[in-house]
Amino acid sequence: MRFRYICSDCGRVYDTEDLMYQCPVCAKENDGTSFSKGNLIVELSEEVLRTAREKDHVTPNDFYPYPNDNEKEYPIGVTPLMKPERLALELGTPNLLFKLDSQLISGSFKDRASYEVALQARALGEKKIALASTGNAGAAMSAVGAAMGLDIILFVPASAPINKLMQSVLYGAKVVPVKGSYDDAFKLSIAYTNLKGGINRNTAYNPMTIEGKKSISIELFEQMGRSIPDAVYVPVGDGCIIAGVAKGFIDLKRAGLIEKLPRIICCQSTESAAITNAINSEDYSEFNATTRADSISVGLPANGRMARRYVIESEGWAVTVTDQEILDSQLELTSKAGVLAEPAAACAYAAFKKDKENFKSKLGENATAVVLLTGSGFKDMKAFDGRVSLPNAIENSEEEVAKLPF
Numbered sequence: 001m002r003f004r005y006i007c008s009d010c011g012r013v014y015d016t017e018d019l020m021y022q023c024p025v026c027a028k029e030n031d032g033t034s035f036s037k038g039n040l041i042v043e044l045s046e047e048v049l050r051t052a053r054e055k056d057h058v059t060p061n062d063f064y065p066y067p068n069d070n071e072k073e074y075p076i077g078v079t080p081l082m083k084p085e086r087l088a089l090e091l092g093t094p095n096l097l098f099k100l101d102s103q104l105i106s107g108s109f110k111d112r113a114s115y116e117v118a119l120q121a122r123a124l125g126e127k128k129i130a131l132a133s134t135g136n137a138g139a140a141m142s143a144v145g146a147a148m149g150l151d152i153i154l155f156v157p158a159s160a161p162i163n164k165l166m167q168s169v170l171y172g173a174k175v176v177p178v179k180g181s182y183d184d185a186f187k188l189s190i191a192y193t194n195l196k197g198g199i200n201r202n203t204a205y206n207p208m209t210i211e212g213k214k215s216i217s218i219e220l221f222e223q224m225g226r227s228i229p230d231a232v233y234v235p236v237g238d239g240c241i242i243a244g245v246a247k248g249f250i251d252l253k254r255a256g257l258i259e260k261l262p263r264i265i266c267c268q269s270t271e272s273a274a275i276t277n278a279i280n281s282e283d284y285s286e287f288n289a290t291t292r293a294d295s296i297s298v299g300l301p302a303n304g305r306m307a308r309r310y311v312i313e314s315e316g317w318a319v320t321v322t323d324q325e326i327l328d329s330q331l332e333l334t335s336k337a338g339v340l341a342e343p344a345a346a347c348a349y350a351a352f353k354k355d356k357e358n359f360k361s362k363l364g365e366n367a368t369a370v371v372l373l374t375g376s377g378f379k380d381m382k383a384f385d386g387r388v389s390l391p392n393a394i395e396n397s398e399e400e401v402a403k404l405p406f
């Protein structure tokens with residue numbers, strides 16, 4: 001067997017490679033009033049880990065529960081690791097790095113999870129995948145589905161940014177806009193697979209989403225010359241990306257390739273801070289999420305408990321920033337680093353900026369921080385409305401050029 005499942009709450013072990021979503025015992029306790037229980041962790045076999053340990057160079061494929069013989073079929077990474085010199089100098093943090101996951105095929109980090117779920121579907125002989133999304137996961141699953149010949153059924157809040165929805169329509173998904181929140185779309189997509197079959201890709205509900213997302217850490221390990229950063233700043237909504245980031249490092253550690261985990265830092269908006277509350281005060285209740293950073297606006301995070309556990313295990317912490325700080329950071333990323341990131345991604349940079357003195361005092365002036373820029377700003381240009389505008393056109397004459405004040 002290549003892997004088995006372990007319940008992240010009660011620790012029960014499930015010795016199976018069959019399709020499983022949640023621990024049937026813990027999931028019974030879920031009544032929709034607090035963070036759900038029973039999400040499963042995939043545990044790779046000792047043999048898989050030993051094989052990885054003996055390699056001179058590892059790729060995420062070495063650590064996937066469902067690897068792909070053809071790694072070029074839908075390339076996941078290697079996304080650029082950027083050293084934003086101007087910002088690093090300004091902040092006094094010389095070893096600041098940006099991981100540009102906006103460069104993945106559909107323009108966000110979500111390709112990572114979607115790819116592994118597509119491989120799961122293929123391995124299990126399923127053609128149909130249903131999911132709920134705030135926009136990016138849907139676009140990513142639809143893109144992977146188009147490339148790998150799968151039918152994608154996508155439930156999204158009708159208010160999701162239009163470009164993200166149009167992307168999914170263009171890739172050929174069956175898009176079902178829901179008059180409700182992302183949490184409502186989540187429940188409906190589970191009802192769909194219960195009623196009509198197929199695989200459900202909902203974030204964290206399907207453990208393969210975390211397995212796909214962990215690819216970033218394996219990639220980083222090789223990209224940084226077989227070493228790891230001191231801290232990773234991750235934008236958090238449902239808590240699945242952050243758990244994936246942690247899981248990648250946990251697998252590397254289990255394989256004996258690294259000795260300890262980097263600090264995993266949970267970055268949230270003050271207007272959507274459910275997991276921060278869980279980390280700081282074990283509060284697992286619903287948050288009235290209203291942040292403009294739509295991708296991280298989540299009331300009841302689907303993977304809140306596991307996210308909290310991994311942040312604490314890594315000796316990390318949580319940072320919250322206001323929506324204004326997120327939007328200001330978004331403009332700073334464009335004007336001082338040339339990176340057009342969506343608001344959710346800018347949240348991680350805003351959090352790093354706010355946390356920099358704490359980061360330096362805990363980890364040292366020269367510590368290395370990787371900030372995950374998880375999604376492209378091109379998908380939501382409306383976020384700039386009222387903040388930047390195009391200048392008026394000039395007459396077609398050289399006199400007009402001479403009059404320009406710059």
Ligand SMILES: Cc1ncc(COP(=O)(O)O)c(C=O)c1O
Pocket residue numbers: 108109110134136137203235236237238239240241242295296342344345374375376
């Ligand atoms: C661009 C981007 N960043 C961050 C997140 C947050 O990920 P998670 O919901 O797994 O915490 C998302 C989720 O949709 C996203 O699309």
